[in-house]
Each structure stands twice: as C-alpha cells, then as structure tokens.
Amino acid sequence: MEQTIYFEEYEIGHVRLTTGRTITETDFVVHAGHTGDFFPHHMDSEFAKTTPFGQRIAHGTMIFSIGVGLTASLINPVAFSYGYDKLRFVRPVFIGDTIRTRVTISAKEDDPKRPNAGRIVERCEVLNQRNEVVLVTDHIIIAERRTKTA
Amino acid sequence: MEQTIYFEEYEIGHVRLTTGRTITETDFVVHAGHTGDFFPHHMDSEFAKTTPFGQRIAHGTMIFSIGVGLTASLINPVAFSYGYDKLRFVRPVFIGDTIRTRVTISAKEDDPKRPNAGRIVERCEVLNQRNEVVLVTDHIIIAERRTKTA
Amino acid sequence: MEQTIYFEEYEIGHVRLTTGRTITETDFVVHAGHTGDFFPHHMDSEFAKTTPFGQRIAHGTMIFSIGVGLTASLINPVAFSYGYDKLRFVRPVFIGDTIRTRVTISAKEDDPKRPNAGRIVERCEVLNQRNEVVLVTDHIIIAERRTKTA
Amino acid sequence: MEQTIYFEEYEIGHVRLTTGRTITETDFVVHAGHTGDFFPHHMDSEFAKTTPFGQRIAHGTMIFSIGVGLTASLINPVAFSYGYDKLRFVRPVFIGDTIRTRVTISAKEDDPKRPNAGRIVERCEVLNQRNEVVLVTDHIIIAERRTKTA
Amino acid sequence: MEQTIYFEEYEIGHVRLTTGRTITETDFVVHAGHTGDFFPHHMDSEFAKTTPFGQRIAHGTMIFSIGVGLTASLINPVAFSYGYDKLRFVRPVFIGDTIRTRVTISAKEDDPKRPNAGRIVERCEVLNQRNEVVLVTDHIIIAERRTKTA
Amino acid sequence: MEQTIYFEEYEIGHVRLTTGRTITETDFVVHAGHTGDFFPHHMDSEFAKTTPFGQRIAHGTMIFSIGVGLTASLINPVAFSYGYDKLRFVRPVFIGDTIRTRVTISAKEDDPKRPNAGRIVERCEVLNQRNEVVLVTDHIIIAERRTKTA
Numbered sequence: 001m002e003q004t005i006y007f008e009e010y011e012i013g014h015v016r017l018t019t020g021r022t023i024t025e026t027d028f029v030v031h032a033g034h035t036g037d038f039f040p041h042h043m044d045s046e047f048a049k050t051t052p053f054g055q056r057i058a059h060g061t062m063i064f065s066i067g068v069g070l071t072a073s074l075i076n077p078v079a080f081s082y083g084y085d086k087l088r089f090v091r092p093v094f095i096g097d098t099i100r101t102r103v104t105i106s107a108k109e110d111d112p113k114r115p116n117a118g119r120i121v122e123r124c125e126v127l128n129q130r131n132e133v134v135l136v137t138d139h140i141i142i143a144e145r146r147t148k149t150a
Numbered sequence: 151m152e153q154t155i156y157f158e159e160y161e162i163g164h165v166r167l168t169t170g171r172t173i174t175e176t177d178f179v180v181h182a183g184h185t186g187d188f189f190p191h192h193m194d195s196e197f198a199k200t201t202p203f204g205q206r207i208a209h210g211t212m213i214f215s216i217g218v219g220l221t222a223s224l225i226n227p228v229a230f231s232y233g234y235d236k237l238r239f240v241r242p243v244f245i246g247d248t249i250r251t252r253v254t255i256s257a258k259e260d261d262p263k264r265p266n267a268g269r270i271v272e273r274c275e276v277l278n279q280r281n282e283v284v285l286v287t288d289h290i291i292i293a294e295r296r297t298k299t300a
Numbered sequence: 301m302e303q304t305i306y307f308e309e310y311e312i313g314h315v316r317l318t319t320g321r322t323i324t325e326t327d328f329v330v331h332a333g334h335t336g337d338f339f340p341h342h343m344d345s346e347f348a349k350t351t352p353f354g355q356r357i358a359h360g361t362m363i364f365s366i367g368v369g370l371t372a373s374l375i376n377p378v379a380f381s382y383g384y385d386k387l388r389f390v391r392p393v394f395i396g397d398t399i400r401t402r403v404t405i406s407a408k409e410d411d412p413k414r415p416n417a418g419r420i421v422e423r424c425e426v427l428n429q430r431n432e433v434v435l436v437t438d439h440i441i442i443a444e445r446r447t448k449t450a
Numbered sequence: 451m452e453q454t455i456y457f458e459e460y461e462i463g464h465v466r467l468t469t470g471r472t473i474t475e476t477d478f479v480v481h482a483g484h485t486g487d488f489f490p491h492h493m494d495s496e497f498a499k500t501t502p503f504g505q506r507i508a509h510g511t512m513i514f515s516i517g518v519g520l521t522a523s524l525i526n527p528v529a530f531s532y533g534y535d536k537l538r539f540v541r542p543v544f545i546g547d548t549i550r551t552r553v554t555i556s557a558k559e560d561d562p563k564r565p566n567a568g569r570i571v572e573r574c575e576v577l578n579q580r581n582e583v584v585l586v587t588d589h590i591i592i593a594e595r596r597t598k599t600a
Numbered sequence: 601m602e603q604t605i606y607f608e609e610y611e612i613g614h615v616r617l618t619t620g621r622t623i624t625e626t627d628f629v630v631h632a633g634h635t636g637d638f639f640p641h642h643m644d645s646e647f648a649k650t651t652p653f654g655q656r657i658a659h660g661t662m663i664f665s666i667g668v669g670l671t672a673s674l675i676n677p678v679a680f681s682y683g684y685d686k687l688r689f690v691r692p693v694f695i696g697d698t699i700r701t702r703v704t705i706s707a708k709e710d711d712p713k714r715p716n717a718g719r720i721v722e723r724c725e726v727l728n729q730r731n732e733v734v735l736v737t738d739h740i741i742i743a744e745r746r747t748k749t750a
Numbered sequence: 751m752e753q754t755i756y757f758e759e760y761e762i763g764h765v766r767l768t769t770g771r772t773i774t775e776t777d778f779v780v781h782a783g784h785t786g787d788f789f790p791h792h793m794d795s796e797f798a799k800t801t802p803f804g805q806r807i808a809h810g811t812m813i814f815s816i817g818v819g820l821t822a823s824l825i826n827p828v829a830f831s832y833g834y835d836k837l838r839f840v841r842p843v844f845i846g847d848t849i850r851t852r853v854t855i856s857a858k859e860d861d862p863k864r865p866n867a868g869r870i871v872e873r874c875e876v877l878n879q880r881n882e883v884v885l886v887t888d889h890i891i892i893a894e895r896r897t898k899t900a
Contacts (some may be wrong), residue, residue, distance in 0.1 A: 001373055002319075019302075019375075019778040022506075026479040027184070033633025034180050035219025036171075036210075043554040043771040046879050047849040056772075060231055061215040062184075068211050073301055073373070075319075079558050081239065088233040108270055147209025147504040151823055152769075169752075170644040172656075179326040183483025194320040196398040196429050206322075223823070225769075246798055248646040262900075279646050298736040315580050327484070333783025334480050334512075345618040346698040346729050350549025356622075360517040360531055362484075370486025381510055383538040389531065413652040434593075451673055452619075469602075469675075470794040472806075520712055523673070529783040540702075548796040579796050627784070634780055635819025636771075660831055661818050662784075666809040669785025681810055683838040689831065742766075 002075045006146035007118040010105050013078045018070040020044040020100045020129075023058055023093055031062040058093040059090045063135045067126035079143040082119070091128070097130040106138070152225045156296035158270040160255050168220040170250045170279075173208055173243055180210040208243035213285045217276035229293040232254070237287040241278070248279040250290045256288070266298045302375045306446035307418040310405050318370040320429075323393055336438045353394055358393040363435045367426035370401045379443040382419070387437040391428070398429040406438070416448045420432040451527045456596035460555050460578040464554055468520040470550045470579075473508055481512040482599040496550035513585045517576035520551045532569070537587040542577070548579040556588070564599045602675045606746035607718040610705050614733045618670040620729075622698045623658055623693055631662040658693035663735050665728035670701045679743040682719070687737040693730070698729040706738070753824045756896035757868040760855050768820040769848045770879075773808055773843055776891040781812040808843040813885045817876035820851045829893040832869070841878070848879040856888070868897045 032038050040047035041057055048056045064087060089141035093099065120143050128137040162185045183190050190197035191207055214237060214281035243249065270293050276285040320355045332338050339349040341357055365388060393399065407421035420443050426435040482488050487514035490497035491507055497505045514537060545547065570593050576585040630636050640647035641657055650654045660749040666685060693699065707721035720743050771845060782788050790797035791807055798806045845847065858873035870893050878887040 005164070018489070019490050020187075020497055021488065021490075022493060024475050024479055025774050025778040026476040028487040029774055029780070030184055030479070030483075030633075031215070031720075032636075033630075033780075034177070034184060035215045035222070036636070037219040037222035037636045038636045038769070038771065039225055040769050040771075044848055045772040045773060047770055049202060059209075059215075061218050063182070065185045065209075065211040069187040070210075072185070072187035073190060075189055083210075083238040084234070085791070086235060086236070087237060089231065096495070098494055106295070107190050136164070156601055167639050169638070169639075170647055171638065172643060172645040174533045174625050175324050176326040177627040179324055179330070180483075180629070180633075182486075183480075184328075186482075186486070186488045188319070188321065190319050190321075193322060194398055195322040195396070197320055246645070266686055321486075325624050326626040330480070330628070331485050331515070331785075332585050332786075333630075333780075334477070335485060335515045335522070336782075336786070336788045337519040337522035338619070338621065338623075338786045339522060340526055340619050343622060344698055345622040345696070347620055358489075359515075360509075360533075361518050364507075365481070365485045365511040367488040372485070372487035372489060375489055378482070382537065383536070384534070384537060385683055386533070387537060388533040466810070468791050469788070470797055471788065471790075472793060472795040474775050476776040478816055480779070480783075548794055610806050620784075629781070630784055631815070634777070634784060635815045635822070637819040639822060639825055659815075660833075661811075665781070665785045665809075668811050669787040672787035672789060676788055681839065683810075683833070683836070684836070686833070686835060687837060688789035688833040745760070749870040 007143040082140040085138040157293040235288040307443040382440040385438040457593040607743040685738040757893040880883040
C-alpha cells in the first residue's frame with residue numbers, strides 16, 4: 001500500500017515492529033544460490049560442527065536483505081533510500097530462528113544538497129525469537145519536505 | 151579455496167577485481183521472492199515507465215548481496231566479517247547490466263577490544279559494464295595477528 | 301500489517317486495487333518447477349508458435365496464485381479463507397503482461413453453521429495492463445461478527 | 451505424453467489417482483516468494499505455535515496449484531481448462547504431509563455456446579497420507595466432440 | 601505414471617521423442633545457483649561477447665539434467681538407472697533454444713553380476729529446435745527379466 | 751579466479767579436494783523443479799518408506815551437477831570440457847548428507863584431432879561425510895599445449 005509521508009511528519013522515537021519470519025534451511029540454500037557465496041560456514045553442516053557455533057550460520061547479507069524486506073509494507077512516494085550506515089552483525093542466526101525488524105525513527109537532519117528534502121534515520125534492529133538483536137543498522141532515507149522553499 | 155592471511159599481511163592499496171555477472175530479470179524476481187519486497191519500482195514494468203528511470207531498477211539489497219557474493223572466492227580461516235559502513239546506492243542497476251566488484255584494502259586499524267587482532271577496511275565498489283560505480287561500501291574485517299601478544 | 305475487520309464492517313461495493321506485478325518468463329519457469337506442470341503451452345516457445353496464441357501462455361493456477369497473493373497485504377485476525385467459487389480463466393496472460401487485482405465486496409451472507417460469523421464474498425478480478433479482466437473468481441471469507449449471540 | 455480423448459470418450463465415474471508428493475518447508479518458502487504472500491500463518495513458526503493448529507499451515511493456493519499440477523501428466527490436444535468451481539480448503543496441510551490427487555469424472559454436459567464440444571467435470575480431491583481430503587474442487591474442461599455437427 | 605517393462609520387452613531400435621522445453625535465462629540462473637558454477641561463460645553477457653560464441657552458453661550439466669529430466673514421464677518399477685557412458689557436449693545451447701530428447705534403445709546385454717536382470721542401453725540425444733544434436737550419452741538401465749532363473 | 755594451465759603442466763596423480771556441501775531437502779525440491787523429474791523416489795517420503803532405502807534418495811543428475819559444480823573454482827582459459835565417461839551412481843545420497851568432490855588427474859593423452867592440444871582425464875569422485883564414494887566419473891578436458899606445433 002501507498003502512504004505519503006513528508007519529512008515534517010516523521011516523528012523521532014516512533015517505533016514499529018514487523019511481522020515475523022522463520023529463517024529456514026531453504027533460505028540458506030536460496031541465498032547461497034542467489035549470491036554465489038557457498039562458504040562452508042553457511043552450507044556444510046559437517047564443517048559447521050567444528051566451529052564455535054556448532055551449526056551452520058546465516059549469511060550476514062541475507063539477514064540484512066530479509067530484515068529490510070520485512071519492513072517493505074508501505075510505499076512512500078515522496079521518499080527514497082539513500083543508504084545504510086553502521087551495519088553490524090551482532091549475533092548469529094541459525095536455521096529455525098524467527099526474525100522480526102524493529103524500526104525506530106532516530107534522527108532527522110537537513111540534507112545539505114537538497115533544501116526541499118531532509119534526511120531521516122531509521123534505526124533498524126533485527127530481533128530473533130528471544131528478542132535479542134542479531135543485526136543493527138541505520139537506514140538513511142531522503143524525504144521531501146511538505147513545505148518547499150522557493 | 152582456503153588461504154590464511156594474517157592482519158600483518160594485508161597491504162593497503164591492494165586491489166582485486168572479481169569476475170562479472172549479468173543481473174537478470176530472474177535475479178529481480180528471485181530477490182523479491184527471497185526478501186518479500188515486491189515494490190513496483192522493482193516488479194512492475196508499467197509503473198516503472200512512469201518513473202524517471204523509465205524501467206525497473208534493482209533492489210539495493212540485491213546489488214549489495216550479489217556484489218559482496220562475487221568477492222566470496224577465498225576463505226580466510228583467521229578472519230571474520232564485522233560489518234559494513236557507509237553503504238551507498240550510487241546509481242541504479244537495470245536488467246541486463248553486468249556487475250563486478252573492485253575490492254581495495256583502504257585501512258588497517260588496531261581493534262580496541264581484541265589485542266591479538268586488527269581491523270581491515272575493504273573498500274568495495276560495485277561497477278557496471280561502463281565501469282561506473284553503482285554501489286560503494288566499506289567492509290570491516292577482523293583479522294588475527296600473526297604475532298600474538300602474551 | 302494487521303487490521304481487525306468484523307463482519308459488520310465490510311461494506312458491499314467497497315473496491316480496492318492492488319499494486320501491479322509484471323509476469324515474467326521467470327515466473328513461468330518457477331511455477332512449472334513448483335507444480336510439476338511442464339506442459340508445452342507454458343514451456344515450449346516453438347510449440348507455442350503453432351497455437352492460436354502464437355506464444356507461451358501462463359498457467360491458470362499461477363495467475364490465480366499470484367493474483368490472490370497481490371491482495372495479501374492486510375492480515376485480518378478475525379477472518380479466514382473458506383474457498384473460491386466460479387474461478388474462470390477469461391483471457392491468456394503472456395510473458396511481460398502486468399497484472400493487478402481488483403477486489404470488490406460483492407455480498408454478505410449469514411453462515412448457516414456459524415451464528416457468530418458471516419460470509420463475505422470478495423469478487424477478485426485480475427486485470428492486465430489494458431485493464432482487461434484475465435481471471436475472475438469469488439473469494440469466500442468467514443468473518444466473525446462484532447456482536448456475538450449469547 | 452499426449453493422448454487424444456474426445457468428449458464422448460470420458461466415462462462418468464472413471465477415477466485416477468496421481469503419484470504422491472511430500473509438501474516440504476521448501477515449498478512453503480517457494481510459494482510465499484512466488485506469490486508474495488508472507489502471512490505469518492505460513493511463514494512464522496513462533497506465531498504459528500499460538501494458533502489452534504500449533505504449526506505453520508500451507509497456503510491454500512499452493513495446495514491447489516500443486517494438487518492440480520500432480521494431474522498434469524497427459525496432454526489432451528482436443529480439450530482445454532475452462533475453470534474451477536467450489537474450491538474448498540477442507541483440512542490444513544502441514545510441512546511433511548504427502549499429498550496425492552484423486553480425479554473422478556463426475557459429470558458431462560452440453561456446452562451451450564459450443565455445439566461441437568461439451569463440458570466435462572473432473573472432481574479433484576487432494577488427499578493426505580491418511581487419505582483425508584484436504585482440498586476439493588470441480589475442474590471444468592471443454593472437450594471437442596468426436597462427431598461434429600455440420 | 602507407472603508402467604512395468606521387463607528386460608525381454610525392450611525392443612532394440614525403439615525410439616521415443618519427448619515434449620520440448622525452451623531453455624531460458626532463468627534456467628541459467630537457477631542452474632548456477634543450484635550448482636555453484638558461476639563461470640562467466642554462463643553468467644556474464646559482457647564476457648560472453650568476447651568468446652567465439654558471442655553470447656552466454658548453457659552449462660553442460662544443465663543440458664544433461666534437463667535433457668534426462670524430459671524423459672522422466674514413465675516409472676518402470678522393475679528397472680533402475682546404473683549410469684551413463686560417453687556423455688558428450690556436441691553443440692552449445694543458447695538462451696531461447698528449445699530442446700527435446702530422443703531416446704533410442706540401442707543395445708541389450710546380459711548383466712554379468714545379475715543373472716535375473718539385464719542391461720539396456722538407451723541412446724539419449726538432446727536436440728535443439730533445428731533438430732541438431734547438442735548432447736549425446738548412453739544411459740545404462742538394469743531391468744529385471746520376466747523369466748527368472750532358479 | 752582465473753589460472754592458465756597448459757596441457758604440459760597437468761600432473762598425473764595430482765589430487766584436490768573441494769569444500770563440502772550439505773545436500774538439503776531444498777536441493778531435492780529445486781532439482782525436481784529444475785529438471786521436471788518428480789519421481790516418487792525423490793519426492794514422496796511415504797513411498798520412499800516402502801523402498802529398500804527407507805527414505806527419499808537424491809537424483810543422480812543432481813549429485814553429478816552439484817559434484818561437478820563444487821570443482822568450479824578455477825577458470826582455466828586454455829581448456830574446455832569435452833565430456834564425461836563412465837558416470838556411475840555408486841551409493842545413494844540422502845537428505846542431510848554432506849558431499850565433497852575429489853579430483854585426481856588420472857591420464858593425459860594426445861588428441862587425435864587437435865595437434866596443439868591434448869586430453870586430460872580428471873577422475874571425479876563425489877564423497878559423502880563418511881568418505882564413501884557415492885558417484886564417480888571421468889571428466890575429459892581438452893587443454894592447449896604450451897608448445898604449439900607449426
């Protein structure tokens with residue numbers, strides 16, 4: 001669905017939590033096949049037994065991609081994604097874990113290059129079924145201002 | 151293949167360039183299905199005609215995941231991925247574009263919490279077939295030091 | 301997202317239109333592989349040239365599944381899907397067509413077996429980029445009543 | 451394989467039973483990704499524990515698509531699929547269930563608009579490993595008559 | 601479907617031709633992701649322009665797997681696959697080519713280790729839309745004899 | 751990565767062992783969908799219980815394709831794949847088994863048709879987690895000679 005939200009209307013401290021999704025062995029196989037990363041940490045259960053985790057761990061890029069994908073429920077036609085800062089892999093994700101993403105509006109800033117827009121920082125925290133943070137990153141969005149300067 | 155590279159052996163300025171990969175309509179469909187992000191910018195060619203790009207554009211998370219995946223050819227058993235900084239989507243990627251990733255060792259730093267390891271910064275630039283940068287990010291790696299402190 | 305809608309709150313004549321999705325050759329291949337239906341009408345472009353359509357046509361089950369999937373944006377925790385009536389394949393869908401689904405509340409009925417719920421009929425019409433109906437069906441939903449009988 | 455069967459040759463009461471197929475977690479993930487329906491009933495094992503079923507349940511559209519796909523072994527060049535009536539989701543299908551489809555010719559009717567063809571109704575019942583019906587629908591086929599009117 | 605065929609009933613010279621299947625860009629991407637073989641000959645259209653073929657060519661293992669898969673329409677419960685001899689990649693297969701498989705019973709032999717069975721050689725030729733052979737191999741089947749020795 | 755290896759440089763007896771990969775239920779489903787081979791030996795766990803193996807077994811074409819794919823880490827620009835001889839399915843592979851491929855240079859031969867090249871035979875043995883050979887085949891490579899005849 002589409003919802004227009006201007007820069008002025010983002011509220012610092014606003015929090016939303018997505019629905020959950022169980023990360024399956026299928027997701028591991030699909031992500032390896034999609035990206036070409038078949039490292040044994042993700043794909044070889046015998047090797048994984050010899051690591052400190054004792055089992056296969058999810059690709060960081062997958063938890064990032066699915067964690068961000070979970071937030072993709074509302075299309076804001078006056079905003080676009082600029083990038084991500086401080087992406088950190090905090091805890092491993094295993095087959096069978098269930099993740100959700102908590103999005104907090106953490107900052108609003110002028111955009112030096114775009115006077116009619118501003119930067120919104122969405123703190124994205126991917127949580128597992130124990131509410132532990134497994135991945136964190138700051139999503140930077142450029143949103144138009146409702147009130148344009150001449 | 152596996153290759154052990156200690157912190158001391160990373161050389162600032164070292165550059166490698168991956169093989170290329172053509173981004174197909176299939177990749178768009180697979181990534182949408184993998185992440186659940188079916189936004190019309192990526193999936194609706196009629197809608198896309200009405201945008202400034204005039205056609206569907208790749209998900210940023212996909213170019214990041216595949217761009218990073220292209221670099222996954224050597225396993226370094228004494229290093230692990232800590233995170234990514236300053237991930238920026240510089241140019242759109244369209245169906246049929248071919249990407250490669252250029253990896254440059256751009257910094258080496260002490261790791262304040264791990265005296266027997268250090269931080270390596272790999273500048274990752276995803277290039278298209280015209281050698282234009284489409285995505286850039288700094289990959290932070292923690293690598294063991296060959297010489298451990300007591 | 302979740303939104304609670306009781307039987308009483310569905311309004312006959314209410315219409316919503318989903319976002320669009322371009323049906324790709326990838327979808328043909330994925331659906332064949334998912335269902336095991338590799339009939340040449342869908343999978344063999346040489347054979348398809350000899351048919352009245354002159355090209356491969358989408359599986360009916362795929363247009364139904366994706367057409368219904370496009371409507372899956374709101375979870376109503378007090379309703380569930382009972383079934384579909386009068387599913388008809390009105391026009392072929394070709395590779396490159398873009399579909400959307402128009403959902404119209406067309407009827408509300410008592411449910412003889414469930415006094416505290418009622419039946420909602422959603423008329424689902426899958427449209428192509430020329431606004432032609434390609435598939436039509438009546439989706440029957442059982443929704444709880446806000447006012448329960450004792 | 452191809453087998454020509456004219457309207458006259460369909461026999462009411464004829465029954466065939468397809469081979470079986472185990473519905474896997476992979477099928478759940480593939481179907482969600484193919485249709486865009488990531489509702490937690492299908493994708494979130496933690497949420498599913500809180501439902502009466504206690505576990506994830508298959509998408510209705512998937513059991514329909516795979517149940518129909520199982521019947522796609524013989525191509526009849528003088529018939530085509532017109533639609534489906536009374537599609538009902540009778541029982542849930544869980545990960546690990548094995549389904550087969552039983553097809554019974556249940557009716558033969560004139561086609562008011564096509565004097566040289568007739569309508570065949572195939573009763574399709576999808577069964578699980580306990581021979582319980584999980585889905586039922588009437589498939590309507592239009593088949594040419596061997597004897598054409600002038 | 602199932603059909604019991606004993607060793608004695610295979611006829612040398614018997615030929616069958618499968619239905620066709622168009623090899624799509626999707627198949628290239630799926631096969632790379634399934635096998636982990638992302639060599640630029642299959643995946644990089646810019647690189648492929650510099651080769652004698654001028655375009656991406658299908659993986660040999662894919663044409664083998666799909667070519668064999670096309671023959672999988674009849675289950676013979678008294679036979680099993682022993683292996684393949686002389687698998688040769690005769691011509692490249694490009695995106696958009698349509699393949700079929702021609703299976704010829706080319707030899708029948710005693711099986712030295714299994715007196716109650718015999719070896720059948722099926723010559724499998726994968727053909728493109730110009731009826732050129734693109735892949736050839738001898739499939740060796742072990743089939744039970746109808747007449748068992750004491 | 752790319753590495754140029756001429757005919758003269760291949761050493762008989764040289765052995766390499768690939769990284770491992772766990773064969774998952776996902777791979778079974780993907781391979782069936784990719785090839786169209788949905789035989790119940792691979793896809794129906796209820797049927798499989800009635801066979802001597804007691805469970806689903808991997809497609810032979812899949813173990814061949816993935817086993818070969820595991821070796822695809824080095825691109826040799828002066829060689830190409832000619833075909834495979836004596837492909838044999840030695841042991842079944844089950845869901846959860848982990849395979850690696852051992853490649854041994856077993857023969858070097860003149861190529862009667864190409865004086866400036868020669869034939870290399872790579873003995874490919876796919877091993878499971880108990881180091882048992884599950885599949886074996888001879889891969890024939892045509893490699894250019896460093897020293898060309900006039």
